[in-house]
Amino acid sequence: xxxxxxxxxxxxxxxxxxxxxxxxxxxxxxxxxxxxxxxxxxxxxxxxxxxxxxxxxxxxxxxxxxxxxxxxxxxxxxxxxxxxxxxxxxxxxxxxxxxxxxxxxxxxxxxxxxxxxxxxxxxxxxxxxxxxxxxxxxxxxxxxxxxxxxxxxxxxxxxxxxxxxxxxxxxxxxxxxx
Amino acid sequence: xxxxxxxxxxxxxxxxxxxxxxxxxxxxxxxxxxxxxxxxxxxxxxxxxxxxxxxxxxxxxxxxxxxxxxxxxxxxxxxxxxxxxxxxxxxxxxxxxxxxxxxxxxxxxxxxxxxxxxxxxxxxxxxxxxxxxxxxxxxxxxxxxxxxxxxxxxxxxxxxxxxxxxxxxxxxxxxxxxxxxxxxxxxxxxxxxxxxxxxxxxxxxxxxxxxxxxxxxxxxxxxxxxxxxxxxxxxxxxxxxxxxxxxxxxxxxxxxxxxxxxxxxxxxxxxxxxxxxxxxxxxxxxxxxxxxxxxxxxxxxxxxxxxxxxxxxxxxxxxxxxxxxxxxxxxxxxxxxxxxxxxxxxxxxxxxxxxxxxxxxxxxxxxxxxxxxxxxxxxxxxxxxxxxxxxxxxxxxxxxxxxxxxxxxxxxxxxxxxxxxx
Numbered sequence: 001x002x003x004x005x006x007x008x009x010x011x012x013x014x015x016x017x018x019x020x021x022x023x024x025x026x027x028x029x030x031x032x033x034x035x036x037x038x039x040x041x042x043x044x045x046x047x048x049x050x051x052x053x054x055x056x057x058x059x060x061x062x063x064x065x066x067x068x069x070x071x072x073x074x075x076x077x078x079x080x081x082x083x084x085x086x087x088x089x090x091x092x093x094x095x096x097x098x099x100x101x102x103x104x105x106x107x108x109x110x111x112x113x114x115x116x117x118x119x120x121x122x123x124x125x126x127x128x129x130x131x132x133x134x135x136x137x138x139x140x141x142x143x144x145x146x147x148x149x150x151x152x153x154x155x156x157x158x159x160x161x162x163x164x165x166x167x168x169x170x171x172x173x174x175x176x177x178x
Numbered sequence: 179x180x181x182x183x184x185x186x187x188x189x190x191x192x193x194x195x196x197x198x199x200x201x202x203x204x205x206x207x208x209x210x211x212x213x214x215x216x217x218x219x220x221x222x223x224x225x226x227x228x229x230x231x232x233x234x235x236x237x238x239x240x241x242x243x244x245x246x247x248x249x250x251x252x253x254x255x256x257x258x259x260x261x262x263x264x265x266x267x268x269x270x271x272x273x274x275x276x277x278x279x280x281x282x283x284x285x286x287x288x289x290x291x292x293x294x295x296x297x298x299x300x301x302x303x304x305x306x307x308x309x310x311x312x313x314x315x316x317x318x319x320x321x322x323x324x325x326x327x328x329x330x331x332x333x334x335x336x337x338x339x340x341x342x343x344x345x346x347x348x349x350x351x352x353x354x355x356x357x358x359x360x361x362x363x364x365x366x367x368x369x370x371x372x373x374x375x376x377x378x379x380x381x382x383x384x385x386x387x388x389x390x391x392x393x394x395x396x397x398x399x400x401x402x403x404x405x406x407x408x409x410x411x412x413x414x415x416x417x418x419x420x421x422x423x424x425x426x427x428x429x430x431x432x433x434x435x436x437x438x439x440x441x442x443x444x445x446x447x448x449x450x451x452x453x454x455x456x457x458x459x460x461x462x463x464x465x466x467x468x469x470x471x472x473x474x475x476x477x478x479x480x481x482x483x484x485x486x487x488x489x490x491x492x493x494x495x496x497x498x499x500x501x502x503x504x505x506x507x508x509x510x511x512x513x514x515x516x517x518x519x520x521x522x523x524x525x526x527x528x529x530x531x532x533x534x535x536x537x538x539x540x541x542x543x544x545x546x547x548x549x550x551x552x553x554x555x556x557x558x559x560x561x562x563x564x565x566x567x568x569x570x571x572x573x574x575x576x577x578x579x580x581x582x583x584x585x586x587x588x589x590x591x592x593x594x595x596x597x598x599x600x
Contacts, residue, residue, distance in 0.1 A: 024321050024364075025321075026320050026321060026367050026371060027316075027319045027320060028371055029312065029313075029316035029320075030302070030308070030310030030311065030312050030316070030368070030372065031310060031311050031312075032308055032309065032310060032311075033301070033303070033309050033310070033311050034309075035309070038301055038303055038309055038311075041301055041440075041441055042303070042443070043384075043390065044382050044392060044443060044449050045449070046445065046447065046448075046449045046450060047450050048447075093461060093465045093576075094463070094464065094465040096575075098461060098576050100456065100461070102456075105456055105461075105467075106455060106456050107450070107455050108450045108455060110450070111450050111451065111452055111455050111456070114449070114451060114452070115452035118390035118392070119288065119388070119389045119390055119452075122261055122262075122288055122388075125288065125388050125389070125390070126390075165467070168465055168466050168467050169455075169459070169466075169467045169469050170466060170467070170468060170469065171469050171470050172468050172469065172470050172472075173396060173470035173471070173472055174396070174398070176471065176473055176475070177460065177471045177573075177580075178561065
């Protein structure tokens with residue numbers, strides 16, 4: 001066995017060749033950044049709610065936020081058109097005309113906060129305050145009958161909201177559905 | 179070539195010929211050639227008799243090819259200045275396996291951002307030892323990899339879930355599909371530099387567009403063949419395809435190949451973003467929802483002839499199309515001219531590359547009788563794409579995404595080509 005082959009065998013045994021790009025030299029140009037300095041970009045909220053900001057809101061406050069900021073595209077009651085329908089549709093998923101809404105389809109309430117904060121309203125994303133995002137999330141959840149109008153959504157209560165369709169989701173990866 | 183005397187023997191019913199017909203130099207063509215009128219007398223054209231135009235800084239297609247463009251799939255909504263939407267690749271007008279950059283399909287969730295590359299940053303943080311920030315100038319100094327890879331929207335071919343066959347061209351039905359040579363830095367190199375915490379199993383990839391579009395990606399995929407791309411077909415990526423930086427996850431649904439990439443957060447579990455829960459999940463017959471089906475399974479589409487073509491006379495035609503698999507290489511493409519009753523193998527044009535589009539071709543002699551053309555792809559895992567009724571029986575009509583059923587093009591006696599179900 002040549003030196004080269006032997007070296008390659010050792011590398012394979014050590015796992016260095018287990019992926020397409022092995023141990024390659026790089027210029028190492030990444031600059032370190034502190035958690036405080038990157039915080040403005042760290043917007044994502046997972047189902048455990050970690051990273052949810054302080055602030056709060058209920059459907060009562062959210063009704064006005066929705067009317068001002070959302071109803072133009074989602075309809076006065078969240079009935080949709082031109083953008084997605086947000087309210088209703090429960091019980092339709094096995095019918096010929098399934099209606100996928102926050103209430104009938106979405107598996108996590110945290111996704112609602114994450115998405116509204118990062119991407120809504122469409123014409124001026126990332127302009128709502130945390131209180132407004134909590135309030136409008138509460139409004140949409142209450143309009144779907146998932147929480148009460150008086151319930152306050154905040155970093156503690158929002159991740160605990162049980163979405164009605166949560167149990168129907170199953171994860172395919174790392175398998176495949178064929 | 180199968181021959182009996184000077185007669186071509188069909189490879190399958192309704193006029194499909196042996197794929198080696200091309201290689202054998204077309205023996206027997208004379209027997210198939212349509213007889214006809216003489217050509218017009220020749221004259222010297224005016225463009226041969228005066229100097230042509232001067233050079234331009236950036237070349238454009240011939241003005242005579244103006245029909246080759248990306249039609250919008252939805253009417254522009256007057257309520258939005260730009261907003262969400264998509265445009266599709268005109269597959270029926272293209273040849274080979276590479277999509278020109280100006281014709282690559284586009285899907286965006288709130289318009290195309292105008293990003294200054296000098297101010298754009300890539301942040302890698304979360305479950306890493308050292309959160310790091312890279313400039314585009316930094317990334318340009320890293321070792322790069324080039325690979326030819328298709329990108330396909332998970333919603334491509336979704337019309338085939340409809341109960342009645344939708345009218346439409348190959349572009350309208352299957353044009354959320356393109357293929358380019360992508361060049362960039364292996365994501366694994368950047369993750370190694372940041373030092374991945376053993377607790378990390380996923381990462382969130384996020385764009386800098388006005389949707390801050392974000393998707394969770396398994397760490398295993400990121401370490402395997404993910405590229406942080408700066409170049410598309412040799413030039414910097416076009417704004418509509420993610421300038422100055424996009425993620426490439428070969429074979430995974432297009433939406434995960436995040437454009438305008440500016441943040442990667444290592445996480446223990448998926449973030450469950452809007453686009454991986456309420457969208458890009460498959461609603462099945464029983465109301466269950468299949469989430470995180472990432473790989474795009476094997477598929478083939480005949481682009482020539484396809485709806486919009488009109489066969490003018492009986493005789494010889496080349497059937498040509500595209501085949502691909504998000505699980506590996508195309509191993510075999512078979513073509514039928516009788517709606518799937520009999521099949522003949524097509525020739526695959528080299529190169530055949532894993533997770534890239536592959537061009538296939540087969541000679542066909544149209545007798546002038548009605549025919550139904552189909553193509554089906556088998557990849558190197560041994561998987562063959564299903565007939566439409568088989569896919570619908572297994573999955574129902576509501577799944578919306580990942581439709582890789584066999585497409586049928588009906589050729590009428592008058593030569594019109596239409597999408598049908600068989």
